[in-house]
Amino acid sequence: MSSIIQQLINGVILGSVYALLALGYTMVYGIIKLINFAHGDVYMLGAYFGYFFIRVMHLNFFIALILSMAICSVLGMLIEFIAYRPLRHSPRIAVLISALGVSFFLQNGMSYLYGSDKRAFPQAIETTQYHFGALQISNIQIIIVTTAVALMILLHLIVKRTKMGRAMRAVSADEEAAILMGINVSRTISFTFAIGSALAAAGGVLIGLYYNNIDPLMGMTPGIKAFVAAVLGGIGIIPGAALGGWLIGILETMAQAVGLSNYKDAIVYAILIIILLLKPTGILGKNKREKV
Amino acid sequence: MAEELLKVDNLSVNYGAIKAVRGVSFSVNSGEIVTLIGANGAGKSTILRTISGLEKVADGIISFEHQILNRMPSERRVRSGIVHVPEGRRVFPGMSVQENLQLGAFTISGKSQNNAAYEAVYEHFPILKDRRNQDAATLSGGEQQMLAIGRALMAKPKIILLDEPSMGLAPLYIQKIFDIIQNIRDTGVTVLVIEQNANQALKIADRGYVIEGGKITATGTGEELLASADVRQAYLGG
Numbered sequence: 313m314s315s316i317i318q319q320l321i322n323g324v325i326l327g328s329v330y331a332l333l334a335l336g337y338t339m340v341y342g343i344i345k346l347i348n349f350a351h352g353d354v355y356m357l358g359a360y361f362g363y364f365f366i367r368v369m370h371l372n373f374f375i376a377l378i379l380s381m382a383i384c385s386v387l388g389m390l391i392e393f394i395a396y397r398p399l400r401h402s403p404r405i406a407v408l409i410s411a412l413g414v415s416f417f418l419q420n421g422m423s424y425l426y427g428s429d430k431r432a433f434p435q436a437i438e439t440t441q442y443h444f445g446a447l448q449i450s451n452i453q454i455i456i457v458t459t460a461v462a463l464m465i466l467l468h469l470i471v472k473r474t475k476m477g478r479a480m481r482a483v484s485a486d487e488e489a490a491i492l493m494g495i496n497v498s499r500t501i502s503f504t505f506a507i508g509s510a511l512a513a514a515g516g517v518l519i520g521l522y523y524n525n526i527d528p529l530m531g532m533t534p535g536i537k538a539f540v541a542a543v544l545g546g547i548g549i550i551p552g553a554a555l556g557g558w559l560i561g562i563l564e565t566m567a568q569a570v571g572l573s574n575y576k577d578a579i580v581y582a583i584l585i586i587i588l589l590l591k592p593t594g595i596l597g598k599n600k601r602e603k604v
Numbered sequence: 605m606a607e608e609l610l611k612v613d614n615l616s617v618n619y620g621a622i623k624a625v626r627g628v629s630f631s632v633n634s635g636e637i638v639t640l641i642g643a644n645g646a647g648k649s650t651i652l653r654t655i656s657g658l659e660k661v662a663d664g665i666i667s668f669e670h671q672i673l674n675r676m677p678s679e680r681r682v683r684s685g686i687v688h689v690p691e692g693r694r695v696f697p698g699m700s701v702q703e704n705l706q707l708g709a710f711t712i713s714g715k716s717q718n719n720a721a722y723e724a725v726y727e728h729f730p731i732l733k734d735r736r737n738q739d740a741a742t743l744s745g746g747e748q749q750m751l752a753i754g755r756a757l758m759a760k761p762k763i764i765l766l767d768e769p770s771m772g773l774a775p776l777y778i779q780k781i782f783d784i785i786q787n788i789r790d791t792g793v794t795v796l797v798i799e800q801n802a803n804q805a806l807k808i809a810d811r812g813y814v815i816e817g818g819k820i821t822a823t824g825t826g827e828e829l830l831a832s833a834d835v836r837q838a839y840l841g842g
């Protein structure tokens with residue numbers, strides 16, 4: 313029993329990182345209907361910037377986290393500006409392919425510049441284990457969950473309470489009507505990429521701290537899992553992404569706990585297929601109805 | 605004579621190979637209610653959409669307060685006082701009535717100004733005040749139309765462009781909407797309205813233009829057009 317609870321805890325930790333990534337997928341999808349395949353690679357870049365600020369600049373972990381988020385938010389806007397904006401009025405498949413191109417570019421660019429080997433992420437915070445009976449949890453795990461939850465609350469406040477957040481929701485609900493309100497759609501899309509990329513960067517730095525190593529391809533699998541999480545929760549729906557992220561994290565660790573380590577990814581995708589067959593719009597997805 | 609606010613001069617608009625609007629000229633003076641009437645597909649909506657910047661001008665000039673708009677981005681047109689209430693209301697689903705109104709005031713900065721604007725909108729539409737925290741998608745068609753107009757008023761328009769405001773509404777609401785249009789004009793906002801319900805529109809309009817196949821085929825005061833045999837036959841059911 314206690315090992316199940318232990319795995320549940322581990323699942324929540326991993327799920328927090330998936331959730332941070334899934335939020336970016338879902339926000340971008342909500343606003344421009346693009347599956348941003350380069351999103352996982354922004355997470356990778358975030359980890360590398362974290363590495364740079366901690367190892368080379370010797371900065372405090374949280375300062376490194378914030379700086380990495382800030383830089384990646386600018387990079388996210390740049391990616392949108394260079395690779396997606398010129399294709400805004402092209403068929404969606406064109407933008408999707410452009411996103412794949414950006415993904416390969418970032419992965420291979422980083423391999424070329426810094427080598428494809430794994431590097432050890434600095435132990436910026438010394439690990440302490442806390443024991444509660446048979447359960448154990450580390451300070452690093454606590455930092456990951458609290459940072460992720462704090463960022464989600466911040467995101468919620470931005471989306472619900474600020475003018476840019478309202479603009480984001482308006483553009484994602486009805487772009488043309490948003491234009492008629494005097495909302496600058498391009499600026500709103502840039503803002504969405506900035507926020508999503510900052511969250512991905514945070515996920516990258518946190519996972520670096522957790523797993524202690526990073527490499528240029530580290531974004532691929534979590535990127536796909538986070539995308540699955542976003543779809544599972546209901547793509548375009550922000551709370552759905554968080555829910556989906558945690559669910560996938562828990563499923564994955566549970567699969568490992570019952571000795572199905574080799575099948576953990578298969579189980580995650582099988583669950584995705586089952587849920588989508590039962591509810592194609594995802595767990596929190598609504599079937600759209602229009603009132604006349 | 606009142607001052608000319610909006611001028612459309614020899615405007616043409618294309619949708620791909622289709623010429624939707626062909627050389628249309630008309631003007632709207634400050635304080636007027638002007639209506640464009642015509643059958644479905646005559647190009648009325650396209651004209652409004654081009655004025656608010658959703659469609660590109662193929663040829664001709666649109667000017668507002670003697671400033672040429674042709675290449676101005678939509679959001680700057682809103683800031684300069686042109687606010688468009690689109691066909692089908694297009695309220696934001698999943699957002700409350702209050703949030704929809706807040707979005708209407710997107711270009712306006714300053715909370716106190718907005719509070720006054722809310723009060724003005726709620727005065728026009730008391731029902732919206734009762735429903736302020738309700739999801740806009742749950743409103744009836746007539747209430748959504750009121751919200752769409754209220755949302756436009758939040759932007760402090762000089763001219764409001766109304767695209768088929770009475771479409772799909774119950775008769776009770778149709779009358780209400782036309783009353784409201786007159787009230788809005790009385791508060792100093794100029795109105796350009798397009799309608800299939802030509803009879804009602806001409807009754808409240810100072811002037812009207814008849815659009816057919818992307819061209820203007822008749823013009824006159826609301827009364828003149830109501831009395832015109834051609835117009836009666838084509839749009840008012842004889």
